[in-house]
Amino acid sequence: MQCYSLVCEGLLYGEIAPEKIDARDVIFMFTHGIRCCFDNLSSAASEPGGEEDGVHHLCLSRTAHCADLQVDCKGFEDMFGRVSEDFCQGIRKSLSGEEKGSLPAIFVDELRVASRGVWYPTLRYIRELRPQFGTNATYGVVSSRWSRFGDVLGLNEAAERDRYELMRTRVCWWEDCTFNKTPSPKPLLTCKGCKEARYCSAACQRRSVRVPFRY
Numbered sequence: 001m002q003c004y005s006l007v008c009e010g011l012l013y014g015e016i017a018p019e020k021i022d023a024r025d026v027i028f029m030f031t032h033g034i035r036c037c038f039d040n041l042s043s044a045a046s047e048p049g050g051e052e053d054g055v056h057h058l059c060l061s062r063t064a065h066c067a068d069l070q071v072d073c074k075g076f077e078d079m080f081g082r083v084s085e086d087f088c089q090g091i092r093k094s095l096s097g098e099e100k101g102s103l104p105a106i107f108v109d110e111l112r113v114a115s116r117g118v119w120y121p122t123l124r125y126i127r128e129l130r131p132q133f134g135t136n137a138t139y140g141v142v143s144s145r146w147s148r149f150g151d152v153l154g155l156n157e158a159a160e161r162d163r164y165e166l167m168r169t170r171v172c173w174w175e176d177c178t179f180n181k182t183p184s185p186k187p188l189l190t191c192k193g194c195k196e197a198r199y200c201s202a203a204c205q206r207r208s209v210r211v212p213f214r215y
């Protein structure tokens with residue numbers, strides 16, 4: 001378990017070596033936290049007065065489940081706002097070559113690699129919630145910060161959207177298929193049941209019935 005505001009500070013001031021921190025954990029902390037936060041907002045909306053005492057920090061391991069995490073929305077908003085801002089500043093300074101207060105360049109590269117494939121789907125997820133939470137203050141903070149995080153890292157929304165569509169429509173859901181790792185050159189079959197799952201062949205669909213895989 002690591003507390004990410006301290007992790008960011010440690011990286012900025014050279015107290016933590018970048019190789020000690022897995023950039024994927026940082027990204028996971030953001031994306032998982034965002035989903036937990038809105039899940040909690042949804043359940044709070046459906047049970048008025050049922051607000052939980054959440055844990056007011058972003059300390060979680062990669063295996064942490066929402067139930068253990070208990071992201072408190074107000075707490076999350078404050079922490080997410082602060083931690084993402086710290087990371088953004090550290091990234092920006094690193095990219096503009098400033099030494100003071102910048103994240104190590106190698107770590108910025110790792111953050112960018114780790115964000116590919118999850119930044120856009122999370123942005124999309126947040127946007128889909130706009131009709132439900134658009135007027136909520138937490139929504140505004142999370143939405144603008146997440147968008148900015150990708151911008152600062154140099155991710156291009158149109159390019160990331162194309163990558164996402166390609167993965168969504170050209171990746172076979174059967175885990176052991178060649179087209180599970182590399183997108184298929186041909187359009188895939190869509191499952192008639194859920195209209196979500198995609199397979200390169202009926203054989204892959206049959207195999208996948210027992211072991212469902214979601215991209």
Ligand SMILES: [Zn+2]
Pocket residue numbers: 191192193194195196197
């Ligand atoms: Zn299906």
Ligand SMILES: [Zn+2]
Pocket residue numbers: 172173174177178179180199200201204
């Ligand atoms: Zn297949």
